[in-house]
Amino acid sequence: MKDADTLSPEALTAALKKSLVFSGLSDAELAGLSRLAAARRLEAGRYAFWEGDTPDYFYILITGRIKVLKHSSQGKEVIIAFFGPGEMFGEVAVFEGRAYPASAQAAVESQVAAIKKDDLLSFLTAHPQVVLRIINILGGRLREAQGRLKDLAGERVEQRLARTLLMLSAKLGASLPFTRQEIADMAGTTTETAIRILGRLKDGGIISSTRGEITILNQDKLRLLSEGPPQV
């Protein structure tokens, strides 16, 4: 299968209107923007770009789920972020004009809108309110990254896993479509350890799970766990 355009211009405009970054624009502005955007379909597992690529495009996710990841020197996969419909990605590289700092992979079959770097930048110059919105989003991402830095540097695996689940559920609700491997790669641990700890959480009635899906049953207990060691 190829990267065929799969969206009509109208559908593309509608999709952009639902995005966090561009939702404030007028219909006319959106129509203009969507003329700059190209829809692309990505099968599950395909990469939108790789770490180190020169950044030609800025992306808005329309449908599906995108995983942003880096590889450690030993080849271990580290998941930096997960994005859902309406979120932008690849923006850091575009704004800085340097190579993409991480790779972006479709976790499931996804549709994205790609906007050429230069087109985006000139659009932004003409639309300052969008720029303020972007600052807001980047601020939020920086805040989240800082929280995770603290977790990775200062918390034990059990706390990190609990926080990872809480963070995901704040975005996605109680039902989380992730494998233990993905959870482990987000929390900075191994699949085995994630399985063991999530097994304990399951025994404790805090979560339930089926293959590839984790459901949070007791958010309060999970939060308690994330605050520190069980015995205080």
Added chain:
Amino acid sequence: MKDADTLSPEALTAALKKSLVFSGLSDAELAGLSRLAAARRLEAGRYAFWEGDTPDYFYILITGRIKVLKHSSQGKEVIIAFFGPGEMFGEVAVFEGRAYPASAQAAVESQVAAIKKDDLLSFLTAHPQVVLRIINILGGRLREAQGRLKDLAGERVEQRLARTLLMLSAKLGASLPFTRQEIADMAGTTTETAIRILGRLKDGGIISSTRGEITILNQDKLRLLSEGPPQV
């Protein structure tokens, strides 16, 4: 000693002109901005704000050195960032309108320019080019944070320490004014472990050090070390 204003309006304007964010402004604009800014002196160890405070001010560091840090649930200090003259801090909270996500402490006696949140926001609305500059800076910080996330989640302590030193030296040059404790808090390890590993680096002729100061002698070897385990 109290937080007395210690800068004349002219000196304040000159300081803002040297900052990363505002360096592109005209003298008239800078003068207008400096009327919104208040200079504050912070003794070493004093905090500009604490994690959780409501964000009233946005800061530009004029002289000195600022440490941005968070505390883990066990009370361990995790250093999120170090800033030098001309850099902004406290901005995430201001742009998001939520509590400061981390604390900011003067590492040495420092002078800062504080701008009220609302004043800054209206100034930004009137000066879109500054907003673009901010996006650029935030992008850079996000990139750095993502790199550190990967390091903390996927690299061994020795590699993390090496990368921490390299990152600092990219900003500050070969001579780094940090204690082993600070280095450890940045690399997400303990003081003892940092001492041991830096001791090895010293024996290997890669760094030299005096109390509170580390000098990088062999950046190439350090980079090699940061790439992976010694025996490949």
Added chain:
DNA sequence: CTGTCAGTATGATTTATATCATAGTAGTCT
């Protein structure tokens, strides 16, 4: 010039977590 304290150093011991090994299980592709 002496006491105090933060920084540096080093050894012994513990422990959390990675690693290695093996196996069951549920989707999915043909």
Added chain:
DNA sequence: AGACTACTATGATATAAATCATACTGACAG
């Protein structure tokens, strides 16, 4: 239906790094 593969599970073992303990050293304050 059968085969294949990704996901989940669990035990045994190894180990990197934390923790605990003790001491030396240089800087600075009184």
